[in-house]
Amino acid sequence: MKIVYSILFAAFCLFAVSTAPAQGVARMAVEPQTISIGALYNGTTLTATGSVPADSEAIVRFIGTSCDLHMKERGKVGGIMWMNLDSITFKGAPSVCLVSSAVDLNRLEENGGASLKVLRLSGLKRSVQVETNGGLQNAVDEFLKLKQNEGLYREMFGNISYESASEAQKTFRAEVPIPSRLSPGSYMVELDVVRNGKIISTVERPVTVNLVGFPALLAGLAFGHSALYGILATVIALLAGLGIGLVFQSRGSH
């Protein structure tokens, strides 16, 4: 029995030694760590900087929290008309998924990096679960297409640059364009270090998105005091309409 324990302990030590350098080889800092959505927000650029081993590639992903999305399948009725038919729910799909790399991910994948699929948008096919009573074929493919059309799922290459190399390390700088269609909440920036088609290290940094100023005030009113918000919206619209009407009336009378 002692021999078995000794072998297991030795195997554990070997595993720990082999992975320890990989955990320590990558580092990343993210700027800004908080994205503030004010009245004039129209998307922003998130910068991730750090270092990875010189013989590896950095892949940076900006990922939103997963949620359930309830949608409708579109199908033909009577063989002629396209209609919204059965309900369909996508579970475990991130609200945003932006994948950045220095080189074309297709090329990386072709060069023996089949395991990289998990980092790509197509990798979501494994993690996103579908609940439906309908018969939509390739539902996740359609879902990915929809999200890509909205600019919330995207694969980009060329927006990571390597700046210098020293002591077998190279520094990187990723410029990630964050879309304007962004909801407040918690997001994650994930650095995946890839060597010989395998992920050897992962570093994560949280990013918070929140509303500030007028949008925060308005959202607070709309969700916290919705009846008052509705009445106010109506009264202001009425007054604005009356005001514009009176301006035109006075102009017309002169």
Add this chain to the structure above:
Amino acid sequence: MNIPLHLYLPIAGNSVNMLLILGLGGAVGLLSGIFGVGGGFLMTPLLIMFGIPPTVAAASDSNQIVGASTSGTLAHFRLGNVDFKMGMLLLAGGIVGGTAGVQVIKVLRQLGNADFLINLTYVLMLGIIGGYMFVESLQSMRKPAQRSAPAPGLKKESLYGRIAKILPWQMEFERSGVRLSLLMPLVLGTLVGILAAIMGVGGGFIMVPVMVYLLRMPMHVVVGTSLFQILFTCINVTIMQAWRNHTVDFVLALLLLIGSSIGAQVGAKLGKKLRGDQLKILLASLVLVVMVKMLYELLARPEVLLAYVGGH
């Protein structure tokens, strides 16, 4: 050219180009002022096209119609084009019909295929109304002499006209220059209310032809009275949508409203310069264009075979 004036919409969760939304509001407001329609059937699809979620687009549009129809009603009131008595009766019927329509749609949704029926109702209503108005206006424009000098007593009264005359509670509508039973605007208002609730629109584009052809009101009074009625319908929708569904984006509505209120004023003045049959044929063309667009959407394969819950 890239215009840098963007504004973030906290309820829609997206930013928009302010000038684009102002322009959109102005264009739809112009049509609203000319024809007396709320413009929801045009504005909502355009907003969805610019990345606004369908439910937010429809509810915020109702909010802006409150402002635009206030401005439009005021402009038409000044021109003596609002029949308040008729408007109040249609509104009363519309409220009853709207409430009944919401129940009808609930039953349809339980039976399934509600969206199919909604879309089919849309295309049929738009096609019938637009087609009839177009043909009728074309005929009246081609025969101006006959229309302007009808031989008195020779024109045979239709069955509808005779029924309208024998109904009880006849009353005078001075502003419209017609004498009708109290029941007619009430019943017709109810029917339009049911259809509007099923289709999820204010109902202006159905109400206008009903006033012209069934209540036989003059076109200019129709426009002002329709705007007056739409104002109250949209006040109700805005408050309910904000309270129950949190889908009213006031910033979006305000931008649209500034554009559309100005557009509605210009439209009201422009409409006054056009003859009744010209107004009718223009509205008919607009309704037919929307019908063709909807029919195409029904027949052509969509790019993505998924849709968000809430949009038609």
